[in-house]
Amino acid sequence: MTQAAIELENLSISYGKTPVVHDVTFSVAEGESFALVGESGSGKSTILRAITGLAPDWTGRIAVLGAPRGHAPDRAFAKTCQMVFQDPYGSIHPRKTVDDCLAEPLAVHGIGGRDQRVRDMLAAVGLDQRFRFRFPHQLSGGQRQRVAIARALMLEPRVMLLDEPTSALDVSVQAEILNLLKKLRREQGLTYLMVTHNLPVVSFLCDRLAVMRHGRVVEIADAEALKTGRLADPYSRELYAASGGTLQPA
Template structure:
């Protein structure tokens, strides 16, 4: 579903990704892990068309990712951001947020689609006309996930989707994502520094350091503390030290 080959990204004179490559199967949940500044989120930005200065090849669903994506291509790849409050317009209601993609793409039956999606993400219909500040962090992230799913994408790019939430809410959102992936046949590309999240939600992972992939592994290797790269083992040790 996703293929990245020799991806190099530059921000001005700085190269932040160096010949990165990996592949994600249809329906798979794949994680990009590494410390801040390793280039994880830049990969998501490149796949979603938010980066201009890149070289290499990227495909989604067999179709090449280009710098001028069509509306149909854009609809197939949607992103859920780290901060659900910052990603929602403070003066637009939940209904506005969910209806806007439908209006842009000229899709019918907007009321029914909005209500169905509220049900799908476990958000009571009474929240439909509330503003973001009237919702909890977990409720806002449910809205953000619902908005990302309104166009029935094949791929969700998840940029630290639970790190801004209270610990008590993180498990609810992770369980929701796991259920939605199974129900809708979604492919996930997850960016996180939280290895327990990877262990719960993902099938495989790539370890990034300073813009390079240093290891790709099955999640079983993570659970069994059997990562092979020095840096992967270092990340494991740090995670266990914080537990």
């Protein structure tokens, strides 16, 4: 039986006195690509933040690769799980070169071999070595997101959390980044938990999806059900129809 890479059980999350996620339970198998979909404010990104320790006010159970998660950021956890954010410009230090950005995780964790590791990661995300000593403002949005993905991979994590990783990019660049993510998952055996509102992205990149509404999971389905329009929950079917799909009998 495949080990669960991510397990959430009765997860409820609050910001202060405001509850935003309610009793969410699902698991993501190791090597699987799993999507959280739904409208803005449905709690999708908050779940990723709780897993990383950035949303510490939660109850229930979170486990990653069998290890229970605490409520705060954990340096050792960074070697297991990394997150790629929506805005590639906001997530990269504007005054550091690409080389500095990529090498920083190695320095924090006391890992050597900086030069070769940086070269390897640039190659892995399809960036020429000439980008190594450029600053973020000298890169396009797609190139910045490739740098953000490379940085997330520097510590060789097995699990990646992807928070709308293509939504800030032009449509043509989105396709390039999605193809890159699919390639990296295949080559490195990565597990993805991805937040998106874009159902075609889910069809392309993911094996299963959980549909969220008002902080709750209303349906978990496989990608084939999404591709064929055979979704059961009325809200899921509403989302599908809004994305331009043709619904089939549930």
